[in-house]
Amino acid sequence: MIEKNYYSKFKQSLDQPLLKYSGSLEESNYYNKFEQSSGQSLLKYFSTLDLEDWIDFFDDYYRHELTFLLRILDTPKGEDIYSYGLIWVNNVDSATRELITRGNDILLSKYIVQNDSDLLEETFKAIRYLKLNVNQDLLAQIISSKEGKPKLRELAAITLIAVHENSATTFWDNLDLESDQFLIPSYIAFHRKNNPVKGLGKLKLLQQKPENISVFETPILYSLLQISTSTSSVEEYKVMQRKFPTWANTFIKELFDDYPELDDFKNKVKKPYEDILEKMGIEYSVLEDKTLPKELMNSLSLLIEKVTKNPAILGVVNQKRYNIISPDYIDDMKIIIDELFVAVYSSVNGKYHEPPKEPVYDIPENSIYYDKPTIFLYPYFLDQDRIEKAGVIPYATQTSIAIVLHKDNCLYKKWQALRDTAIKDNSLENNQEREVDIRISKADSKKWLKELVENIYNTNGQIHSIRGYVFHSIIKQFVIENVENDDTLGEVLKAPTDLSIVKEKLVFFKQPKVGEQIDRNSILLLDPSDAFKETENGQVFMSFLQSTFFKVVTVRHGLDIPIGIGYSLFALPRLLNNGTWKKLQVLMKDKLSSHKENLSKVGIELIETEAISELNTIKV
Amino acid sequence: MSFYLQAMINFPGPEKNKFEKRINDWSEISPYGQRVARNIFTEHFLPVDKMTELLHFILNDPLTSWNLFEVNYQKVCYRQALQGGKLKVAQKPQLFGAAVEYETFLKHLKDNYPSELGYAGDDAIIKDFISRLNKGRLSKILGQIIRLKKFSVWATWNENDFAAMPFDYCKTSIADEVRANMGLKRDDAEKSTSLLLFVYSIPNHIEPQRPTIADAELSQYFEPPPPTFDRHGWTVNWQHEERMSAYSMKPRPECIHDSILLSHLKLPIEIRP
Numbered sequence: 001m002i003e004k005n006y007y008s009k010f011k012q013s014l015d016q017p018l019l020k021y022s023g024s025l026e027e028s029n030y031y032n033k034f035e036q037s038s039g040q041s042l043l044k045y046f047s048t049l050d051l052e053d054w055i056d057f058f059d060d061y062y063r064h065e066l067t068f069l070l071r072i073l074d075t076p077k078g079e080d081i082y083s084y085g086l087i088w089v090n091n092v093d094s095a096t097r098e099l100i101t102r103g104n105d106i107l108l109s110k111y112i113v114q115n116d117s118d119l120l121e122e123t124f125k126a127i128r129y130l131k132l133n134v135n136q137d138l139l140a141q142i143i144s145s146k147e148g149k150p151k152l153r154e155l156a157a158i159t160l161i162a163v164h165e166n167s168a169t170t171f172w173d174n175l176d177l178e179s180d181q182f183l184i185p186s187y188i189a190f191h192r193k194n195n196p197v198k199g200l201g202k203l204k205l206l207q208q209k210p211e212n213i214s215v216f217e218t219p220i221l222y223s224l225l226q227i228s229t230s231t232s233s234v235e236e237y238k239v240m241q242r243k244f245p246t247w248a249n250t251f252i253k254e255l256f257d258d259y260p261e262l263d264d265f266k267n268k269v270k271k272p273y274e275d276i277l278e279k280m281g282i283e284y285s286v287l288e289d290k291t292l293p294k295e296l297m298n299s300l301s302l303l304i305e306k307v308t309k310n311p312a313i314l315g316v317v318n319q320k321r322y323n324i325i326s327p328d329y330i331d332d333m334k335i336i337i338d339e340l341f342v343a344v345y346s347s348v349n350g351k352y353h354e355p356p357k358e359p360v361y362d363i364p365e366n367s368i369y370y371d372k373p374t375i376f377l378y379p380y381f382l383d384q385d386r387i388e389k390a391g392v393i394p395y396a397t398q399t400s401i402a403i404v405l406h407k408d409n410c411l412y413k414k415w416q417a418l419r420d421t422a423i424k425d426n427s428l429e430n431n432q433e434r435e436v437d438i439r440i441s442k443a444d445s446k447k448w449l450k451e452l453v454e455n456i457y458n459t460n461g462q463i464h465s466i467r468g469y470v471f472h473s474i475i476k477q478f479v480i481e482n483v484e485n486d487d488t489l490g491e492v493l494k495a496p497t498d499l500s501i502v503k504e505k506l507v508f509f510k511q512p513k514v515g516e517q518i519d520r521n522s523i524l525l526l527d528p529s530d531a532f533k534e535t536e537n538g539q540v541f542m543s544f545l546q547s548t549f550f551k552v553v554t555v556r557h558g559l560d561i562p563i564g565i566g567y568s569l570f571a572l573p574r575l576l577n578n579g580t581w582k583k584l585q586v587l588m589k590d591k592l593s594s595h596k597e598n599l600s601k602v603g604i605e606l607i608e609t610e611a612i613s614e615l616n617t618i619k620v
Numbered sequence: 621m622s623f624y625l626q627a628m629i630n631f632p633g634p635e636k637n638k639f640e641k642r643i644n645d646w647s648e649i650s651p652y653g654q655r656v657a658r659n660i661f662t663e664h665f666l667p668v669d670k671m672t673e674l675l676h677f678i679l680n681d682p683l684t685s686w687n688l689f690e691v692n693y694q695k696v697c698y699r700q701a702l703q704g705g706k707l708k709v710a711q712k713p714q715l716f717g718a719a720v721e722y723e724t725f726l727k728h729l730k731d732n733y734p735s736e737l738g739y740a741g742d743d744a745i746i747k748d749f750i751s752r753l754n755k756g757r758l759s760k761i762l763g764q765i766i767r768l769k770k771f772s773v774w775a776t777w778n779e780n781d782f783a784a785m786p787f788d789y790c791k792t793s794i795a796d797e798v799r800a801n802m803g804l805k806r807d808d809a810e811k812s813t814s815l816l817l818f819v820y821s822i823p824n825h826i827e828p829q830r831p832t833i834a835d836a837e838l839s840q841y842f843e844p845p846p847p848t849f850d851r852h853g854w855t856v857n858w859q860h861e862e863r864m865s866a867y868s869m870k871p872r873p874e875c876i877h878d879s880i881l882l883s884h885l886k887l888p889i890e891i892r893p
Contacts (some may be wrong), residue, residue, distance in 0.1 A: 161739040218736060
């Protein structure tokens, strides 16, 4: 496009009419002198010209009247008199330059009166090139004239800066830059040495990206280089930059790529983690979002740490397609999960087109899904084992754990005593068996659970759990946080048992043989939902439970395990951008709100309000 | 047969004599006339119809002032620029080279890109810009805006290897060696400014042309190649002097083409003192 425009201008230049001979051709005085100066150097000839000669000389030059100038200003192959001619004149002595300056003042005044933009533009070129110290009031008059053509006024401004670098600041301050925005690059250029922050401050007037952005490049570049030399200016700039329009900040970032001399400045103004976030395609505003849940902020910290240590994983982070794991085994949440699937898919992978779902029953922590961008749609419990490689968009917290223990276990008796006391002290209605008993305080619950673990240590009991659930991990986390001698846990905590063999393997479900002594010191960890028979597994567990010997209590563990839409760390960028996480969180909170009471009974508390974290900060 | 003779076939005998007298008169009173007269009879790249137009102009222009005549001659040349036809070479050179005086390039940038580069009174910004090109750096935006020259560019290439650097022939790193080979103006050398060497690829939409007397207009250091040679132009070297004995001096292949964007440059450019 640019080349076509350029070429059309070139073609126009070919259509100049030939001169017509008018009968008599009066030679100008400057040409007479040239003819008489035969054999002399051109500079010597120039020194013979007086003010009138120079006025005629430049008037002819600006008007493209080359009849006499052509022979004076001989040009080399490939050049013309305008690209080359004044190079000769630029070498004149100071007295001659002064004459030329006065002559151009006179021509400027004349052309202003004639209101001839073409001649003025030609004059500006010569003034800039020859650095003629012309009357700055004349230039100021053109710049300020609201009736003048914008291009002419802009060129006058550039010319003023070129020949009067220290022109009055008040003149520039009085310009109406709100309406004459084409003067903003000149304003920035003028202030680039003495007050670059002030100059760049005018960028905020340009909310829309200007059509011709190239005119901003060097004014901004030299302003930034100047700012870089002063600590206080850098600090001022950091504050001011927040008000820059988006295009300006993007443009300045591009300048950082093109100009290594800005590296020092870039380092001074760089926000923490700006580069790495950019490489992951994460908007910087995410870091400044005070509503970002701590789970997501923690994931971001971990991801930044991983990328910092091993930049090669950026390839995984920026992988085009995200995996989405859909739980086809949760029948009662099918509608919600299906809706969530569409919302997640369209947010991270583009337009939804019914891709094959990837139903998975159990994703172990060493699964390859954690080594690529993956989103888990089933209620994802962010326990301690997962937190290094995954996160959640939280919509609830898991507060409780169901425990199967022998009715003669002393801790079961202690539990009953706690309940009895709680019933007396609490006006709340009695809740159902195996339901989370909120009448027992969190502190008492934790204390009881701690004692239970210690009792197992002391009696050589064992802690069992079911594979595919997180309670094996939750009890570990509880012990680490609450039990002093946590090393013993490894001896008593058994590997989770596969669901298909619990009835054959675990004492809690096996019919005891005659005379067999039943282990009273071991416990089984269950999901409160299963204990409450809310789930299919729960129905099975409870129907096979040897209820003659074993009881179930559901106790608050005090850990508040986040539950939400799960993701591998590599899936974080697209969930963070455009507030995607927030939309998905709202969707799930909305869908689950009608289940609030039932969820509460099984130890799941929905997040009530907008999860506004205390000022989240990245910790790497 | 030269294109001059082919064009003259259309002129009656007396016209031919009149033309020759006129060009003879011009060459006697003006250095420009001498340059044109030397070349017009051997020009053979300018198409015959263009040549005829040029001859008609010289023959029939009614002006009695040679000054006016020369201005008009130059305008006629503008109209016939870039008409010499494609290079007749086996393979289009991959790299072209143009030598431009530092001061000329500086003025070109200052005149034609004032908003981008032209507002520093001491030319510091333009000098920085050229210095960056010399360090191999050019911003994306300016590379897509700024042209090597306003109009056409005279260029050369490596005649031995179309993919090789065009100025590889130099035996010294002295600017005058390039000037002497390319037929640049000697006065510039006397002013002791630097010479910029640009190497670039020419984009497909620009076709390098064989140079003609119309492209050369009134300038020195041009002459059409020998009548039997039709592949490209040849530069006209400076007349040899003793101080040039270290130079590798001979006519180099030459063409002319529309200007290119700086983004086509092979960076860094070279600055020869």
